[in-house]
Amino acid sequence: MEDEEGFREFVRARLPRLSRAAYLLAGGHAQAEDLIQAALIKTATHWSKVSRAGDPEAYVRKILYHEHVRSWRRRRFLEHTTASVPENAAVSGDETGRAELRVVLEQALAKLTKRQRAVVVLRYFEDLSEVETAQVMRTSVGTVKSQTSHALGRLRVLAPELEDVMEVWS
């Protein structure tokens, strides 16, 4: 493999962020690991071209999201394991409240479609603009807008406990 050390250096620097994005998309360690593996193999395969293009992270991110959306073809269904959702999650600034919010959101994310989940992660975790999100998902800005709207609407229904967070989405 050409410039193997360059590839390793890139992965070392970016892997924590990519691992977190993969976990958010997949909702489980084994599935996240599968996503990262597929993305790294494709990146390594085309590394010389990808590194020359100057933005390898963007390339890996695209692969990650496309593998996530395509994975229904490979997997019979997704597994998602979380603790049970607290009936009334306290939306406060303390650590308990944050932990409860996390569980509620995690549970709700698991019930979105793959594209809805992807658009939430891209827009609000990766902090990409609508245009950048559209480029990653290879779709139109209009579709990103409608997917975002559908995703947030669904989260409102699925996780009313997150009302404080909901307000800032609208």
Added chain:
Amino acid sequence: MTRRLAEVLGDVAEQAKLYDLTDNAIKVVRRRRRVRKTVVAMVTMVAVLVGVLAFVLPSGGPGRPEGGPGRLDGEPSSKVLPLLEAPTRGSLKDDAAFLDAVLDRVVDNPSAFGLPSDRARLRVLFAGDLPGNRRVALVAGVTAVPRMVHLTASGKAAAKELELTGWSDVEDPVVRDDWRNDKNQGYALLFGPADYEVSVSEAPRYMEDGTIQRTWEPEPAGYIVRDTSTLPRGLRVRMSKGDVVFYEAPVAPPGTVRAERIDPSPLYGRGKPAPRAAQVAADALAYSTGLVGPGIQYVVLWSDDFAVPDGVGQIATVMAVTEQGGGPYITIATDTSPEPNGRNHPTGAGVSGNPEHTVIAMRMPHFDDTAPDTLQIVAPPQAVRADLLKGEEVLATVLLSNGLGRVELPGPLQLTVRALDAQGKVIAQRAFADLTGNQPSGGYEPEIHGW
């Protein structure tokens, strides 16, 4: 403004581990470059059948399983634990020397199998001789993310001669494995936790009203082994306790080849002929259902042009109409390649009654990564509109032309599709539901997962 959501997403993401698979990726790339010249692209039928035929292959590739988070430690989820605690199945289950020798191999070199070195955390889930002259041992680790390795050989091989041919995550409490050569000789293997009544049903009757009649017979062994060359059509397995069904699913496709060409003209003139898509769909339907011969008529329920990235492909829904008047159907889209690549969508397959009185709804297959929001309606030819209802609320009305119509409606949806004639009389009705993250894709008849 979006900071709060980003923060909570960040909290969720903090649970991630560092999935460092750099070495693995580099090894795979090196290996692929070595073998690239020998690789032959075989895309068409594989792409068509994935997701439809439940053709479960080991997910591991060449090489050895890599370690990773949860692979070697922790406790399994309660979902898969009953499977891991079940006794060994297979014709060699009582051959203690063989089972010990299999485990010895793992314990002596656990990294070669990606399994724990602690013998107490290893289980031989299956060991036996199977049709197709295969000897198979399936060994799993009792860990937080259990992995199962497939050790295989031809003939009556000793444990040390079994080769590591693949591996997979144990994600369900049921193991499905099948293997066959290009002459359709091989095995289908299926087993689950102990203490369930296992029964099988074959040769279902597809009735004119769209219902399916099946007769269930006990499977005394408590697990399924079949020769793929003699698989009966429509073979399904059920695991249950009393009236509570834990698992129900097709066992494996019979692999039937349909000799005749299909008449590509769509029934009642619904759409335009799409001969390539119709033929691929008919072949896939025969392969997966085994429905061929006298009394079985293949018809195109609808077909049309289909936009694909490099031009105009085709799409067709083909049904095998049985003597009882109903039958299974499948929808396939094909691209413009000389040997067409095919795509299906899980909602594009099912069982229909008499096509003259049946409405079906489906999402469209797609060749890129963006699933369209289109919902396609195929209704009786005299239907002029379809109402899409959530409860009794009409979400959308679709005007139909010759029984066909479509609407852009983002999912996930769960609704009733009601077809009406020019007088406003309901002439057909059917439920439609998008598949969401944790639902099995099913195939023609719904799968039941009681976990």
